Amino acid sequence: MRVLGVDPGLTRCGVGVVDSRPGRRADLVGVGVLRSAPETSTDLRLLEIADGLDGWLDEHTPDVVAVERVFAQSNRGTVMETAQVAGLAMVAAARRGVPVALHTPSEVKAAVTGSGRAGKEQVQRMVVSILSLRAAPQPADAADALALAITHLWRPAGALQGGDRHEATAAQRAWAAAERRSRAPARYRTSVRGKEGAR
Amino acid sequence: MRVLGVDPGLTRCGVGVVDSRPGRRADLVGVGVLRSAPETSTDLRLLEIADGLDGWLDEHTPDVVAVERVFAQSNRGTVMETAQVAGLAMVAAARRGVPVALHTPSEVKAAVTGSGRAGKEQVQRMVVSILSLRAAPQPADAADALALAITHLWRPAGALQGGDRHEATAAQRAWAAAERRSRAPARYRTSVRGKEGAR
Numbered sequence: 410m411r412v413l414g415v416d417p418g419l420t421r422c423g424v425g426v427v428d429s430r431p432g433r434r435a436d437l438v439g440v441g442v443l444r445s446a447p448e449t450s451t452d453l454r455l456l457e458i459a460d461g462l463d464g465w466l467d468e469h470t471p472d473v474v475a476v477e478r479v480f481a482q483s484n485r486g487t488v489m490e491t492a493q494v495a496g497l498a499m500v501a502a503a504r505r506g507v508p509v510a511l512h513t514p515s516e517v518k519a520a521v522t523g524s525g526r527a528g529k530e531q532v533q534r535m536v537v538s539i540l541s542l543r544a545a546p547q548p549a550d551a552a553d554a555l556a557l558a559i560t561h562l563w564r565p566a567g568a569l570q571g572g573d574r575h576e577a578t579a580a581q582r583a584w585a586a587a588e589r590r591s592r593a594p595a596r597y598r599t600s601v602r603g604k605e606g607a608r
Numbered sequence: 609m610r611v612l613g614v615d616p617g618l619t620r621c622g623v624g625v626v627d628s629r630p631g632r633r634a635d636l637v638g639v640g641v642l643r644s645a646p647e648t649s650t651d652l653r654l655l656e657i658a659d660g661l662d663g664w665l666d667e668h669t670p671d672v673v674a675v676e677r678v679f680a681q682s683n684r685g686t687v688m689e690t691a692q693v694a695g696l697a698m699v700a701a702a703r704r705g706v707p708v709a710l711h712t713p714s715e716v717k718a719a720v721t722g723s724g725r726a727g728k729e730q731v732q733r734m735v736v737s738i739l740s741l742r743a744a745p746q747p748a749d750a751a752d753a754l755a756l757a758i759t760h761l762w763r764p765a766g767a768l769q770g771g772d773r774h775e776a777t778a779a780q781r782a783w784a785a786a787e788r789r790s791r792a793p794a795r796y797r798t799s800v801r802g803k804e805g806a807r
Contacts, residue, residue, distance in 0.1 A: 452698035452708040459699050481680065481688050489680050489691045496692030497699060499651035500658050509651040 411438065413471035414558030415462070416550045417479065417494035419445055419487065422458050423550030426469045427540070427558040435559055437540045438469060440551045451490070459497045466501055474502035475561035477553070478511040512560050517553075520560035532556050610637065612670035612701075613757030614661070615749045616678065616693035618644055618686065621657050622749030625668045626739070626757040634758055636739045637668060639750045650689070657693055661700045673701035674760035676752070677710040711759050716752075719759035731755050 416423035426438035443461035445454035466474070476499060479492045502509045512520075519525040521535045533545040533552045539559055546552045615622035625637035642660035644653035665673070675698060678691045701708045711719075718724040720734045732744040732751045738758055745751045 450708070451710075452702040455695055455699045456702035459703075479688060489678060492688045492691045493695030493698075496654050496695050499692075500654045500696065503651040503655035504658075509649070511650075 410473070410562065411469065411471045412558040412561045413465060413469060413474045414554040414556070414561070415474060415476045415495070415498040416553040416557060417477060417491050417498060418550060419451070419454055419458065419490035419494055420447055421548060421550045422461070422494055423548075423552070423554030424462070424465050425546070425551060425554035425556075425558050426465070426471060427555060427562065429562045433539075433563065434541075435539055435562055437542065437555070439465075440546045440555055441465075442548060442551050455493060455497060458494055459501065462498055462501045466505055466507065471507060473508050473510055473561055474498060475510045475512055475557045477517070477557055478513045480513075510561050510564075512557055512564075517556050517560045520563050521556050609672070609761065610668065610670045611757040611760045612664060612668060612673045613753040613755070613760070614673060614675045614694070614697040615752040615756060616676060616690050616697060617749060618650070618653055618657065618689035618693055619646055620747060620749045621660070621693055622747075622751070622753035623661070623664050624745070624750060624753035624755075624757050625664070625670060626754060626761065628761045632738075632762065633740075634738055634761055636741065636754070638664075639745045639754055640664075641747060641750050654692060654696060658696045658700065661697055665700055665704055665706065670706060672707050672709055672760055673697060674709045674711055674756045676716070676756055677712045679712075709760050709763075711756055711763075716755050716759045719762050720755050 410429045412427050412429075414423070414425045414427070422443040423441075424443060425440040428436040428438055430436055443458050443465075445457040447454075449457075476495050479488065479495050481488065481492075499509050515525040518527040518532055521527075521539070522531050524531075529549060533549065533556075536542070536552050536555050536559065537545050540555065546555065609628045611626050611628075613622070613624045613626070621642040622640075623642060624639040627635040627637055629635055642657050642664075644656040646653075648656075675694050678687065678694050680687065680691075698708050714724040717726040717731055720726075720738070721730050723730075728748060732748070732755075735741070735751050735754050735758065736744050739754065745754065
């Protein structure tokens with residue numbers, strides 16, 4: 410299974426592609442950062458990032474796109490832009506029929522380090538170890554995107570498939586609940602309406 | 609000049625196209641609402657709305673797309689989704705080389721009714737009057753999209769072109785300042801980067 414992880418952002422958007430391997434290992438396929446010029450208008454910046462995401466999807470044809478879940482309560486001053494880039498990643502995947510999974514920062518920390526409260530550096534060290542890299546990808550957004558992809562590969566079996574949760578840890582159960590809330594139902598209904606209420 | 613107004617939303621996204629006429633009048637070209645199924649996953653819902661926006665842009669080829677400016681401090685529980693749809697509208701316009709303008713709800717009320725504190729019903733009545741409609745377009749999102757388009761047609765001359773602001777009212781100056789912050793600079797720099805920091 411190949412996962413494209415996306416750490417959304419308008420100034421820097423981390424992207425990382427990882428292939429699963431047996432035995433809780435994974436292979437790095439590609440990693441990078443999409444950037445947009447801060448002095449440009451938001452619409453052109455969003456387009457720049459959207460084009461970049463399209464390029465990564467077309468080049469690496471992932472089976473799943475894992476995007477960081479953005480919360481309105483985030484302290485980041487750029488939360489709206491971050492949400493918009495996350496939306497672009499979701500649409501780019503949906504347009505290609507690629508499923509989307511959203512993972513919270515806590516889920517990522519728990520999956521990669523075993524602790525939902527791990528620090529940034531600990532996550533980066535584990536990414537280096539898991540993928541057998543010589544050094545952490547820079548900037549941090551790139552490493553975070555890889556961590557997101559690994560998180561999706563290593564999600565608990567119950568998290569996506571509704572399996573037996575008796576053996577799951579508390580963290581895994583919380584994760585499974587978050588996944589359930591974001592899971593796609595089977596049916597996809599088209600209901601775009603045309604012109605209404607004209608004179 | 610033809611303006612497509614977009615009142616962003618994931619459940620209902622209002623769209624309205626208006627042509628300018630001499631003498632502070634305007635013609636209705638089209639109005640409607642894009643909808644997505646609430647039981648579907650967010651990525652597919654965003655795609656549904658994105659496809660709908662593409663359709664309106666291709667059919668009506670507006671000169672400008674006017675989108676409601678979404679604030680993180682909004683009380684709406686759906687603020688993240690709203691921001692994402694606003695982002696999709698911006699990208700859809702940018703992809704076609706169509707300029708984007710953002711207007712706040714207060715700007716819309718002030719432009720259409722003369723008071724930044726006007727109620728929803730007052731805005732709708734003015735939309736009906738300005739466009740010579742028999743009744744207000746339903747649902748309210750459709751009328752709001754038309755109000756956004758009218759707001760852009762009637763923006764103060766100084767708001768976009770940096771003209772003489774001595775005669776501007778306080779509301780117009782605040783508006784001009786908001787417009788300046790969102791205005792596109794002339795240069796559009798591409799800075800998408802490829803793979804970085806691989807092993």
